[in-house]
Amino acid sequence: MNPSYILTLSCPDRLGLVHGVSGFLLEHGGNIEEAAQYNDPVTGLFFMRVQFACGAHDATSLRADLAQFAEPFAMRWSLHARAEAMKTVILVSRQGHCLNDLLFRVKSGLLPIDVRAIISNHRDFYQLAASYDIPFHHIPVTAATKAQAEARQLEVIESEGAELIVLARYMQVLSDNLCTQLAGRAINIHHSFLPSFKGAKPYYQAHDRGVKLIGATAHYVTAQLDEGPIIEQDVARADHTDTVDDLAARGRDTESQVLARAVKWHSEHRVLLNGHKTVVFR
Template structure:
């Protein structure tokens, strides 16, 4: 049966307990419905006996995605597979939260505008007004939601309403200097992405560059991770470092660190959008 998928591509991700026949079952089902493997990666965590796989399926003229879903549902039940199938051309909707720092936000907006990030950006939300002109210059709606220092419940209720109104698939904290409430961390689990300006698990929390300077580190870095209820403890998507030395001031660390933050966040978000990140517990497998 033909579904008109000649020009379509799909990404299938699977994870489950490692067991014989998994690769054959998955690839056989894809081939049985006329699909071709354009890209394929798999990994087994030998210690936990957990299997991960990501396949990009070409929409050959006879690929029947609906039939494949029906067939693969039965396979998933047999092997207890956690799986998802997404069409690659369906761009995810990414809502960005930011505070006063512009470097990560401006980099994401540039990469989105130039076509480097496969997503749409329906809005940017900020607890400060200073980024409005930059965001609106890119043609993106800007929402200002002030967050008081004491009772923040009403502010976060407004932020949650905006995220839901814009039907966000993914939420990015691009140096949004507020701690997300636990219920939002749980509601948007594995969809809420943060950039932390430190090579975690070192220097968790606020002011990591000052802590790094006080410690006299020789490497500084940045970490892109999913947000959980444990501050800066969520599954890590991407990290990078840059070398520093005793002559660097705190301002030097901040300047050098900003470059790392930009690149780490954009790579991490891209991996997420391309369904290259598979989460298991508090760890990730990233097929990059």
């Protein structure tokens, strides 16, 4: 069987883009297996994701020819081998439901990521990491040691070649510097339906307001707290009898599912950044 690739691109919209991309792939012996595109009328940008099989050219020659093809269109593009699982590092604090869910999905073959390391500011989940044979790095964080801790975190991330960093209920605010270095490859799960109840203790805020829906939001990490481009969201019902603990318990399932979907779509190169928003080809 011919190797399969995923091409993603964005550029200013113009006539003939789909024809041009499909023609390029035809000329290179590519057989399109899946394709989706979106024209944003507000920004005037065109987005496309194409999965194709190609045995006539390897990835190196395809990238070289794509660079020449893309230049006249001012395209931003990337090409990935579909068979390559995305190298991932997961950060977690003391609530492990999202971490446990992600690891089980990976082990079950439901999530195409390669978890290279788990980083935590607590020791709670070193045994869980060991049960999956994943290196566990305990890196405590205090106000006085935050810079050194983040430097160590980044060292682990870069040494593992991580293309994706998942904040699976990692309850530390990343510095502006670290957010910048992880831009576009770090996904956070926030336990509210953003933009409602940003910041700390969203379930307490939701209970105080007596909301009838609670939610979870997976978004890219930016220096602006809980303001990053949203990838996925979902909600669960609440009522006047619920305590804060009830909301938190019910929300854990929603958080896990939302984060898993976001990680899956990112790892399959289905998420393209569109300014402060995203285009998600599900």
